[in-house]
Amino acid sequence: MSENTILRLEGVTKTYAGGVTALSPVNLSIRKGEIFALLGPNGAGKTTLISIICGIVTPSAGTITVAGHDAQRDYKAARRAIGLVPQELSTDSFESVLATVTFSRRLFGHGPNPAYIEQILRDLSLWDKRKSRILELSGGMKRRVLIAKALAHEPQILFLDEPTAGVDVALRRDMWKLVHRLRDNGATIILTTHYIEEAEEMADRVGVINRGKLLLVEEKDALMKKLGRRQLALTLAEPLAALPAGLEQWHLELEADGRILRYTFDAQAEHTGIPSLLRALSDRGISFSDLETKRSSLEDIFVDLVRETA
Numbered sequence: 047m048s049e050n051t052i053l054r055l056e057g058v059t060k061t062y063a064g065g066v067t068a069l070s071p072v073n074l075s076i077r078k079g080e081i082f083a084l085l086g087p088n089g090a091g092k093t094t095l096i097s098i099i100c101g102i103v104t105p106s107a108g109t110i111t112v113a114g115h116d117a118q119r120d121y122k123a124a125r126r127a128i129g130l131v132p133q134e135l136s137t138d139s140f141e142s143v144l145a146t147v148t149f150s151r152r153l154f155g156h157g158p159n160p161a162y163i164e165q166i167l168r169d170l171s172l173w174d175k176r177k178s179r180i181l182e183l184s185g186g187m188k189r190r191v192l193i194a195k196a197l198a199h200e201p202q203i204l205f206l207d208e209p210t211a212g213v214d215v216a217l218r219r220d221m222w223k224l225v226h227r228l229r230d231n232g233a234t235i236i237l238t239t240h241y242i243e244e245a246e247e248m249a250d251r252v253g254v255i256n257r258g259k260l261l262l263v264e265e266k267d268a269l270m271k272k273l274g275r276r277q278l279a280l281t282l283a284e285p286l287a288a289l290p291a292g293l294e295q296w297h298l299e300l301e302a303d304g305r306i307l308r309y310t311f312d313a314q315a316e317h318t319g320i321p322s323l324l325r326a327l328s329d330r331g332i333s334f335s336d337l338e339t340k341r342s343s344l345e346d347i348f349v350d351l352v353r354e355t356a
């Protein structure tokens with residue numbers, strides 16, 4: 047394992063007792079200190095993969111190495127390197143925030159470290175709430191408690207399973223900031239999400255999984271650059287009932303009741319085809335009142351990929 051690799055999966059597969067193949071051989075290396083987003087639709091295998099890494103589900107084949115420990119042979123040490131933030135608190139506890147988080151640390155056999163616990167509670171803006179009972183907290187605060195619990199035993203890797211599912215926009219943005227701060231403090235973060243926006247906003251690298259197969263793993267920026275296309279939208283001065291003949295080579299789309307003409311082109315190409323398109327439109331007496339270009343998002347890329355493997 048290279049010095050910089052904190053987690054490695056080699057040939058990991060899972061077939062459930064009922065015969066469902068949830069994972070085809072998965073190979074993946076996670077670098078120390080990165081934010082990795084695992085993106086996939088419902089049933090893609092995200093939870094299975096995380097559960098295998100955390101030792102909750104046994105793989106059918108393959109090896110998992112967590113911070114130098116074999117996740118099956120050396121389960122306890124591997125598990126200790128991981129903090130897992132589940133989607134929801136399973137119970138609304140009568141315990142205080144401080145007691146709950148302190149207890150989570152003890153579960154992993156660590157001695158007390160009040161200064162460390164105070165630091166995480168402060169980092170998560172929970173210090174003022176340390177004496178509150180969990181059931182008195184707002185949904186957003188409860189989510190923070192889940193993160194504090196996962197961090198209590200000083201894990202090297204933090205797993206966030208759908209960190210912002212069902213939370214409002216303001217809290218989602220707070221969570222994103224928080225995750226960046228945790229990474230800046232040295233944590234490696236792996237999150238699962240089906241919000242593409244979340245992966246786009248947070249991740250250094252993105253993995254796309256569908257039907258148990260890891261379809262790609264790429265630096266987010268490189269992915270956006272390599273696969274990203276641009277779109278040119280022309281708002282027409284007069285709506286068109288149909289696409290005029292002679293413009294087939296641009297594969298245009300007519301939208302918004304014929305008011306918008308959309309052209310998708312490769313941003314990396316030497317010739318975008320735009321000048322010739324504009325000339326061809328002008329030759330046909332088609333004028334426009336507005337022109338807008340937009341980069342295609344990770345969402346477009348994701349939808350294309352998943353469609354191709356469906």
Ligand SMILES: Nc1ncnc2c1ncn2[C@@H]1O[C@H](COP(=O)(O)OP(=O)(O)OP(=O)(O)O)[C@@H](O)[C@H]1O
Pocket residue numbers: 062063064066067068086087088089090091092093094095240
């Ligand atoms: N305990 C189980 N027994 C049998 N099949 C299972 C079990 N858990 C999951 N599966 C199946 O394995 C496949 C992958 O499920 P998994 O929960 O890993 O997907 P996911 O990507 O986490 O989905 P979601 O986004 O909906 O949580 C699905 O077809 C699911 O029905």
